[in-house]
Amino acid sequence: MAYDPGAIDAALAAAVGDEPGLIAELRLAFTDGASRALTAMEAAQDEAAWTAAAARLRGLAASFGAVRLMALAAQAGEGAPRDPEALLRLRRAIARL
Template identity: 75%
Template structure:
């Protein structure tokens, strides 16, 4: 699944119109939220906390139209908690936002 750098901006523009400053602010808030979810995944003490953090990331990604990130978060929730390859993939996806 390829990364579409315009998908998030298109989703935001559809929601708020042609307001570049607001789009930039919302994009920043989205990236910050994704980074917080990744931190929560990293710090999760058990599978339940891991699952909750992946669900937050998945929901956040879905609400912003970040389909690749949503798919990765879904796979993380179905996989082994604290899997280093999963975390690496998620970090890479968030860094590309």
Template identity: 70%
Template sequence: MAYDPGAIDAALAAAVGDEPGLIAELRLAFVESAERALASLETATTRDDWREAASRLKGLAASFGAVRLMALAGQAADSPRDPATLAKLRRSVARL
């Protein structure tokens, strides 16, 4: 799954304008939130916990314009806990 590093920055710039410091701060907040959502997925013990964590990651990705991460998290929310899906999500979050 390819990652477009400009997509998130473009979405942030559209929201806050040409404010590089604010864009960097918001990007860091997004990455940290994505990592927390991923950690919730990794520790999910029930199907409902898995679905909730995946949905949280999907919403977060959508709010920052991370379309590919959003799609992958949406697929995860609609499927049972799967190590392969979790590995894909880890790689996607690591690329942020």
């Protein structure tokens, strides 16, 4: 699954039209939200909290067309809480946004 850097911008442009300022603002809101969801996953103390945070990240990624991040969040949510490898993959995916 390759990362498509234009997918998020295309999804935003489809939603708001040709408004570069608004697209940039929404992109920032998306990356901030993804970072907060990842922080919640890192802080999860039990399976329920881990699964809920992963689901939030997956849903956010789906809303913005970030298919790879969505898949990684879904995979992480099915794994062990605070899995260091899953967190690393998610951190890298968010950094690429």
